[in-house]
Amino acid sequence: MWLSYPNQLFLTNLIPHKKLCYDIMDNYPYFRKIRFLKHQLDVMHRKLIDRVDLIFVSSTELYKKLKNKKNIYVIKNAVDMTLFNPFLKYDIPSELENLSRPLVGVVGYVGHWIDLEIIYRSAKIHPKWSFIVIGPIHRNINKYKVDNLYFLGEKKHSELPKYISFFDVCIIPFIKNELTHKVNPVKMFEYLAMNKPVLAAQTEELKRYQDYCYLYSGFKEFESYLNKLIKNPSVKKICNSFLENNSWKKRGKTISTIISKYAK
Incomplete structure:
Protein backbone atom coordinates (compact mmCIF):
# COMPACT_ATOMS: atom_id res chain seq x y z
CA MET A 1 0.00 0.00 0.00
CA TRP A 2 1.32 3.43 -1.00
CA LEU A 3 1.05 6.25 1.55
CA SER A 4 2.00 9.87 0.95
CA TYR A 5 0.91 11.92 3.99
CA PRO A 6 1.08 11.41 7.78
CA ASN A 7 -2.69 11.55 8.32
CA GLN A 8 -3.01 8.37 6.24
CA LEU A 9 -1.68 6.44 9.24
CA PHE A 10 -5.21 5.21 10.11
CA LEU A 11 -5.44 3.48 6.70
CA THR A 12 -2.81 0.96 7.78
CA ASN A 13 -5.37 -0.51 10.20
CA LEU A 14 -8.31 -0.32 7.80
CA ILE A 15 -7.00 -1.65 4.50
CA PRO A 16 -5.49 -5.13 4.22
CA HIS A 17 -1.98 -5.02 2.79
CA LYS A 18 1.19 -7.05 2.37
CA LYS A 19 3.70 -4.22 2.37
CA LEU A 20 3.65 -0.51 3.21
CA CYS A 21 5.45 2.20 1.29
CA TYR A 22 5.70 5.81 2.54
CA ASP A 23 6.45 8.52 -0.01
CA ILE A 24 7.85 11.52 1.92
CA MET A 25 7.73 14.50 -0.40
CA ASP A 26 8.27 17.25 2.19
CA ASN A 27 9.17 17.92 5.81
CA TYR A 28 5.47 17.49 6.56
CA PRO A 29 5.12 18.78 10.15
CA TYR A 30 6.43 22.19 9.09
CA PHE A 31 3.46 22.78 6.83
CA ARG A 32 1.66 23.70 10.06
CA LYS A 33 2.36 26.96 11.88
CA ILE A 34 0.27 26.17 14.96
CA ARG A 35 2.42 24.23 17.45
CA PHE A 36 -0.26 21.70 18.41
CA LEU A 37 -1.06 20.83 14.78
CA LYS A 38 2.64 20.59 13.97
CA HIS A 39 3.16 18.20 16.89
CA GLN A 40 0.12 16.12 15.91
CA LEU A 41 1.39 15.75 12.34
CA ASP A 42 4.89 14.93 13.58
CA VAL A 43 3.60 12.11 15.80
CA MET A 44 1.71 10.51 12.89
CA HIS A 45 4.72 11.05 10.62
CA ARG A 46 7.10 9.25 13.01
CA LYS A 47 4.68 6.37 13.56
CA LEU A 48 4.36 5.83 9.82
CA ILE A 49 8.13 5.89 9.37
CA ASP A 50 8.50 3.16 12.01
CA ARG A 51 5.66 1.07 10.59
CA VAL A 52 6.36 0.93 6.86
CA ASP A 53 8.55 -1.48 4.90
CA LEU A 54 9.88 0.99 2.36
CA ILE A 55 10.46 4.75 2.32
CA PHE A 56 10.99 7.14 -0.59
CA VAL A 57 12.14 10.70 0.07
CA SER A 58 12.21 13.50 -2.49
CA SER A 59 15.37 15.30 -1.43
CA THR A 60 18.88 14.71 -0.11
CA GLU A 61 18.09 16.89 2.92
CA LEU A 62 15.12 14.68 3.84
CA TYR A 63 17.35 11.63 3.46
CA LYS A 64 19.97 13.10 5.81
CA LYS A 65 17.27 13.46 8.45
CA LEU A 66 16.25 9.78 8.12
CA LYS A 67 19.46 8.11 6.92
CA ASN A 68 19.62 5.78 9.92
CA LYS A 69 16.32 4.20 8.91
CA LYS A 70 16.35 1.03 6.84
CA ASN A 71 15.07 0.68 3.28
CA ILE A 72 15.07 4.38 2.42
CA TYR A 73 15.65 5.69 -1.12
CA VAL A 74 16.05 9.18 -2.56
CA ILE A 75 13.72 9.74 -5.52
CA LYS A 76 13.88 13.41 -6.41
CA ASN A 77 11.29 15.34 -8.34
CA ALA A 78 11.45 15.47 -12.11
CA VAL A 79 9.68 16.75 -15.22
CA ASP A 80 7.33 15.43 -17.89
CA MET A 81 9.36 16.43 -20.93
CA THR A 82 6.50 15.64 -23.29
CA LEU A 83 4.31 18.24 -21.59
CA PHE A 84 7.02 20.82 -20.84
CA ASN A 85 8.32 21.16 -24.36
CA PRO A 86 10.02 24.49 -25.25
CA PHE A 87 9.93 23.71 -28.96
CA LEU A 88 6.14 23.84 -29.21
CA LYS A 89 4.44 27.06 -30.29
CA TYR A 90 2.10 28.31 -27.57
CA ASP A 91 -0.70 30.85 -27.82
CA ILE A 92 -0.30 33.57 -25.24
CA PRO A 93 -2.82 33.21 -22.38
CA PHE A 242 20.47 16.54 -17.17
CA LEU A 243 16.85 16.75 -18.31
CA GLU A 244 16.76 13.14 -19.47
CA ASN A 245 18.14 11.97 -16.13
CA ASN A 246 15.49 14.02 -14.35
CA SER A 247 12.44 12.89 -16.29
CA TRP A 248 9.43 11.22 -14.67
CA LYS A 249 9.84 8.37 -17.13
CA LYS A 250 13.26 7.58 -15.68
CA ARG A 251 12.06 8.09 -12.11
CA GLY A 252 9.17 5.68 -12.73
CA LYS A 253 11.55 2.96 -13.90
CA THR A 254 13.72 3.44 -10.80
CA ILE A 255 10.72 3.26 -8.45
CA SER A 256 9.38 0.18 -10.21
CA THR A 257 12.73 -1.60 -9.87
CA ILE A 258 12.95 -0.82 -6.14
CA ILE A 259 9.36 -1.84 -5.39
CA SER A 260 9.77 -5.12 -7.23
CA LYS A 261 12.44 -6.13 -4.69
CA TYR A 262 10.03 -5.67 -1.78
CA ALA A 263 6.84 -6.97 -3.40
CA LYS A 264 7.85 -10.60 -3.24
Missing part, protein backbone atom coordinates in the same frame (compact mmCIF):
# COMPACT_ATOMS: atom_id res chain seq x y z
CA SER A 94 -5.41 35.98 -22.31
CA GLU A 95 -4.29 37.09 -18.80
CA LEU A 96 -0.79 37.82 -20.10
CA GLU A 97 -1.68 39.30 -23.45
CA ASN A 98 -1.89 42.94 -22.43
CA LEU A 99 0.72 42.99 -19.68
CA SER A 100 3.88 45.02 -19.98
CA ARG A 101 7.11 43.10 -20.44
CA PRO A 102 9.28 41.71 -19.05
CA LEU A 103 7.32 39.03 -17.21
CA VAL A 104 8.69 37.62 -13.96
CA GLY A 105 6.79 34.51 -12.97
CA VAL A 106 6.38 31.98 -10.18
CA VAL A 107 4.20 28.87 -10.25
CA GLY A 108 3.21 26.92 -7.16
CA TYR A 109 1.14 26.62 -4.02
CA VAL A 110 1.06 30.03 -2.31
CA GLY A 111 1.55 29.06 1.32
CA HIS A 112 3.35 30.64 4.27
CA TRP A 113 6.71 29.45 2.90
CA ILE A 114 6.51 31.63 -0.22
CA ASP A 115 8.28 34.98 0.12
CA LEU A 116 5.60 37.31 -1.23
CA GLU A 117 7.39 40.23 0.42
CA ILE A 118 10.40 39.92 -1.89
CA ILE A 119 8.12 39.82 -4.96
CA TYR A 120 6.11 42.79 -3.69
CA ARG A 121 9.20 44.90 -3.00
CA SER A 122 10.65 44.13 -6.41
CA ALA A 123 7.34 44.90 -8.13
CA LYS A 124 7.26 48.34 -6.47
CA ILE A 125 10.81 49.07 -7.67
CA HIS A 126 9.98 48.01 -11.25
CA PRO A 127 6.49 49.38 -12.02
CA LYS A 128 6.93 48.75 -15.77
CA TRP A 129 7.62 45.04 -15.25
CA SER A 130 4.87 42.48 -14.65
CA PHE A 131 5.11 39.97 -11.79
CA ILE A 132 2.94 36.87 -12.17
CA VAL A 133 1.94 34.42 -9.41
CA ILE A 134 0.17 31.24 -10.53
CA GLY A 135 -1.15 28.74 -8.01
CA PRO A 136 -3.77 28.15 -5.30
CA ILE A 137 -3.68 30.88 -2.67
CA HIS A 138 -3.79 29.76 0.96
CA ARG A 139 -2.82 32.93 2.79
CA ASN A 140 -3.82 36.57 3.02
CA ILE A 141 -2.47 38.52 0.04
CA ASN A 142 -4.20 41.86 0.69
CA LYS A 143 -1.01 43.58 1.88
CA TYR A 144 0.77 42.64 -1.35
CA LYS A 145 -1.53 44.53 -3.72
CA VAL A 146 0.34 46.61 -6.29
CA ASP A 147 -0.69 47.38 -9.87
CA ASN A 148 1.94 45.21 -11.57
CA LEU A 149 1.67 42.14 -9.31
CA TYR A 150 -0.91 39.68 -10.64
CA PHE A 151 -2.29 36.68 -8.75
CA LEU A 152 -3.84 34.45 -11.42
CA GLY A 153 -4.91 31.60 -9.14
CA GLU A 154 -4.70 27.88 -9.83
CA LYS A 155 -4.30 26.54 -13.38
CA LYS A 156 -4.48 23.02 -14.74
CA HIS A 157 -1.07 21.36 -14.80
CA SER A 158 -1.47 20.84 -18.56
CA GLU A 159 -1.82 24.62 -19.03
CA LEU A 160 1.35 25.60 -17.17
CA PRO A 161 3.80 25.28 -20.11
CA LYS A 162 2.01 27.96 -22.12
CA TYR A 163 2.25 30.40 -19.19
CA ILE A 164 5.88 29.58 -18.41
CA SER A 165 6.82 29.89 -22.10
CA PHE A 166 6.05 33.63 -21.94
CA PHE A 167 7.96 34.30 -18.69
CA ASP A 168 11.27 36.07 -19.11
CA VAL A 169 12.55 34.94 -15.71
CA CYS A 170 11.16 32.19 -13.47
CA ILE A 171 11.60 32.48 -9.73
CA ILE A 172 11.44 30.17 -6.71
CA PRO A 173 11.02 32.66 -3.83
CA PHE A 174 11.18 30.47 -0.76
CA ILE A 175 11.38 31.79 2.77
CA LYS A 176 14.27 29.79 4.16
CA ASN A 177 13.15 27.53 7.01
CA GLU A 178 12.94 23.88 8.09
CA LEU A 179 10.33 23.20 5.43
CA THR A 180 11.94 24.80 2.39
CA HIS A 181 15.51 23.71 3.13
CA LYS A 182 14.34 20.14 2.51
CA VAL A 183 12.23 20.81 -0.59
CA ASN A 184 13.29 19.55 -4.00
CA PRO A 185 11.03 21.83 -6.07
CA VAL A 186 9.38 20.21 -9.07
CA LYS A 187 8.91 23.64 -10.64
CA MET A 188 12.68 24.00 -10.98
CA PHE A 189 12.77 21.05 -13.37
CA GLU A 190 9.73 22.35 -15.27
CA TYR A 191 11.22 25.83 -15.63
CA LEU A 192 14.52 24.39 -16.84
CA ALA A 193 12.79 22.09 -19.30
CA MET A 194 11.13 25.18 -20.79
CA ASN A 195 14.61 26.68 -21.23
CA LYS A 196 13.99 29.53 -18.78
CA PRO A 197 16.49 31.22 -16.45
CA VAL A 198 15.71 30.23 -12.86
CA LEU A 199 16.30 32.54 -9.89
CA ALA A 200 15.83 30.68 -6.61
CA ALA A 201 16.35 31.13 -2.89
CA GLN A 202 19.58 29.51 -1.72
CA THR A 203 18.21 26.66 0.36
CA GLU A 204 20.27 23.67 1.47
CA GLU A 205 18.66 21.43 -1.16
CA LEU A 206 18.90 23.96 -3.98
CA LYS A 207 22.62 24.49 -3.39
CA ARG A 208 23.02 21.16 -5.20
CA TYR A 209 21.65 22.81 -8.34
CA GLN A 210 23.78 25.94 -8.45
CA ASP A 211 25.13 24.87 -11.85
CA TYR A 212 21.61 25.20 -13.23
CA CYS A 213 19.96 27.97 -11.17
CA TYR A 214 20.93 31.46 -10.03
CA LEU A 215 20.76 31.32 -6.23
CA TYR A 216 20.18 34.38 -4.07
CA SER A 217 20.39 35.08 -0.37
CA GLY A 218 18.42 38.18 0.60
CA PHE A 219 16.66 40.95 -1.28
CA LYS A 220 19.78 42.76 -2.47
CA GLU A 221 21.10 39.67 -4.22
CA PHE A 222 17.65 38.85 -5.60
CA GLU A 223 17.43 42.30 -7.18
CA SER A 224 20.96 42.14 -8.55
CA TYR A 225 20.39 38.80 -10.28
CA LEU A 226 16.93 39.76 -11.49
CA ASN A 227 18.18 42.96 -13.13
CA LYS A 228 20.99 41.07 -14.87
CA LEU A 229 18.65 38.34 -16.09
CA ILE A 230 16.09 40.81 -17.43
CA LYS A 231 18.82 42.57 -19.41
CA ASN A 232 20.37 39.30 -20.52
CA PRO A 233 18.04 36.33 -19.86
CA SER A 234 20.74 33.69 -20.10
CA VAL A 235 20.01 30.16 -19.03
CA LYS A 236 22.76 28.39 -17.14
CA LYS A 237 24.24 25.49 -19.05
CA ILE A 238 21.62 22.78 -19.39
CA CYS A 239 22.61 19.65 -21.23
CA ASN A 240 20.11 17.15 -22.57
CA SER A 241 21.47 14.49 -20.25
